[in-house]
Amino acid sequence: MNCRSEVLEVTVEARQVEEAMLALLHTILLHRSTGKFHYKKEGTYSIGTVGTLDIDCDFIDFTFVRVSSEELDRMIRKAVSEFKEALSNSGSDGIGQISLEFYQKKKSRWPFSDECIPWEVWSIKVNVVNLANEQERQICREKVGEKLGEKVINVVEVINRHEYLPKMPTQSEVDNVFDTSLKDVQPYLYKITYQITDCLGTSVSTTMRRLIKDTLAL
């Protein structure tokens, strides 16, 4: 609960799913990444540079900016294509949700495992439509482009708000806040998950965990 959640909704054609998702996820990550931190002795650090790239979409009239890190791009592409697969295989009415969650790790003492505490969750709800003819596709292509533009502005607005961000860590804590596995860029720790059907049932394991916790509570 103690985290912000933002919801974006898009309606796209099946072949546009991948690009639309990439556009949005990359836009968010662009703002949630920094250059690599180089720590100095006295507890100070300098920040490396981050390059950006313009990416033109094939199926949408849209161009977005992403961090020029191939590794990051690969990871996101992988997640998105999994999502796309799942979406097309689901055979349902093509509603899905992909969420990008930024979290912090908190070290705990022995009996408890490290906690991952999310502080911001972006949920992108996707609605896939089927179009009959080329004309409609053309219109859709433009419309989705416009929509995505609006979304990007939304994202920027949200990010510009002066709200909670994890404090800049010291060298020992940097892994608790940032994903330091990439060579050229350092996004906040993030996790991409997706869900296909509308059913949001809690899984058995969470229920059991809660049951145990509750019986143990004072």
Added chain:
Amino acid sequence: MAHFDTEYQRLEASYSDSPPGEENLLMHVPEGAKSQWHHIENLDLFFQRVYNLHQKNGFTCMLMGEIFELVQLLFVVGFTVFLANCVDYDILFANKFVNHTDSSKVTLPDAFIPMDVCSNRIRDNAFVIFVLIISGVFWLHRFIKFIYNVCCYWEIRSFYINALKMSMSELPYATWQEVQARIVEIQKEHQICIHKKELTELDIYHRILRFKNYMVAMVNKSLLPVRFRLPMLGDCVFYTRGLKYNFELIFFWGPGSLFENEWSLKPEYKRGGNRMELANRLACRILWIGIANLLLCPVILVWQILYAFFSYTEVIKREPGSLGARCWSLYGRCYLRHFNELDHELMSRLSKGYKAASKYMNCFLSPLLTVVAKNVAFFAGSLLAVLIALTIYDEDVLAVEHVLSSITLLGVCITVCRSFIPDKHMVFCPEQLLRVILAHIHYMPDHWQGNAHRYETRDQFSQLFQYKAVFILEELLSPVVTPIILIFCLRRKSLEIIDFFRHFTVEVVGVGDTCSFAQMDIRQHGHPAWMSEGKTEASIYQQAEDGKTELSLMHFAITNPQWQPPRETTHFISQLKERVHREATGVSSDTHPLSLSESEPRSLIANLLAGPSTLASVHFVRDGSITNHAAAGIGDGASALRSLSPISSSLHLRGSLSAAHRAASHASVMSRAMAGSGTDARTVSSGSSAWEGQLTSLVLSEYASTEMSIHALYMHELHKQQSRGELSRHTWHRQESDESSDSIPDEVRSEPKPHSKHFPRSQTFPTTVPSPSSIPTSASAGGSTTMGQERVSSHSGSQRRYSGPNTDSVGPGRKVVRSARVPMGGWAEDGQAAPRQHEPLPEEGSEDEMPPHIHKVT
């Protein structure tokens, strides 16, 4: 070529291209995570734990308590089993002789059965094995819970120490309001909640009481099946811990419950679309849980017994009143609870009402039973007297079989009988008592007023305030009855429940889904008959019954003076306060010939307070010399008044912050006057102001309950008038007219210097209703607000001194220096000992003991 001489020169020391990433880069200093308390994942749980630790008086106390409980359980089970199986009672009772050769003495070890025989006996007895297994599981469960809690609370402990800067040793002496203020304070720095820059008190309450608020609302809207009409017993209430547990399991946290996690309702329950389907699903779940209950019945029974035994000490610890014969029932606690009222607030309120309530119940002794009891007591008493006389004559009588036991039995019998014989000096004045009770419990159905003497009222009240024996009996019956209620009653209500959760859940930013009643929004849930006429837009379905929204709002605003409610709400509160205030001042003028406003339709507070205040003055005049028992009935009124009258002063106290500085000039005079009387150290030590700040918060929190009492009474009175016109007026008038002749103490009026003369009385300061003496000076001032201020300045130095620091603590800066180490309950430190009489705590002293402070009047 001429030599050009220009001003442009080549720079000699050219800079070398330094590789990037070196010294001319911008350097940052990481803030690091200064504390681990920013951004806590589960704030609900976190606040609950912070609250629990505070209620349990710190970590060590909690730890020791838990350990002892564990040991206790082991001991109880072990000892019982031992007594049942390993003792040869024949030897103890000397039915069987031990074949000792050397001496005829029987020793205790003789009566023990040898180990192997004993263990065999235990092994053969299936029931004992069953009990042992269950208690073993129970113990293990407690043990694991204990370990888990120690780990969790250790973290909370360090939160207290590192973030809140409170050590565990001072925790028992800090009020919850103080702790809360610190939490609000540190939110700005640590951001424990990331949604908002600032937390409000209401947010914290909402999180701690999320589910309790739902339960209160459901009981308030009579949604839960806890009232039944049975063929033989008539109207009765059945609400036990087992049932409550099941309700909570079904609604809030059990598998497949309505809530997704601690803070949000599942989205499908928020939509009205498929409510039928959801209702069916819920009904199905209730059925299954009911069946599971039925199957587990014997296990639960044993568990329940263990648990009851085990938690009994806990109950006593928490609620001093529980040592008596009666206790507030579980239903009563739900019915009487305000929205957003924490456990300790409810408990202290109910405990204050306990005496009056049990006195009220004792009014209704059946005359027939009394006659029988008197005679039984007579016969038993004569037998006992003979036996005792014989024993005194020759103690060998004791050696005769069963003499000792019959003496004991007769003694018990007499004691029981005595409880049925009313006190000769007791006067039947239920209406008064009910009023006193109402001042504390704040809720009461309309039809009780004016019917307090009826048996029906008593029966209904006994649903809230039951015999402890009944309570235990219900608990024991619960495993059998609960499944029946679940399957046959609750299941039918599933659709209503679904609707309830859909209609009355709101999502609050930074808090999550809460019960909308708990927002205490007059507009949404106000009841037109409870002062929110015209302000409320609620349909009948949305209105909270019994004025719960309004009273809860007042209660919350009074207990948390720093809370800033939304604008309309503020308006409501200030309006009500002003009215109460005005009427309170009206009272004093009422009793005085220079009466202010007869134009106003007979002020309500006058109704409430006239009796009391006049009584108070009577007490002053007679110097607490009312001893005859004719006054006993009034005594209760007097105690009511004692609880009420400080309010007017506390009203001033809170209302007159702005008047503080004006009052300052009076301070020295007053303190001298007080020093003369020598009792009020508060005033005596007026020079030092170091501890005033802390005192303020403490005193305010004590006044809060009193102030709330008067608001509750006032609202009830207003409600009654609204709904029934002038019908029941006479019940209040009688008393007033009885005393009215005495009510204006001549001395007081004739006092030349009202200020100073009047003042010594105000060591009973809380009790001093703005008394007539101040009227001549201040009544002429006119408007009610100015009157209030005048009164403060003319009232007492101590008040003023409270209002002084008060401005600091309530002011916008909110720089509260809460270094108070004053114990919660009493005033331990000598320098501050005197404010004791400042506790206006509406304790109903029994009518025959005069309030201590009245005795002290010089």
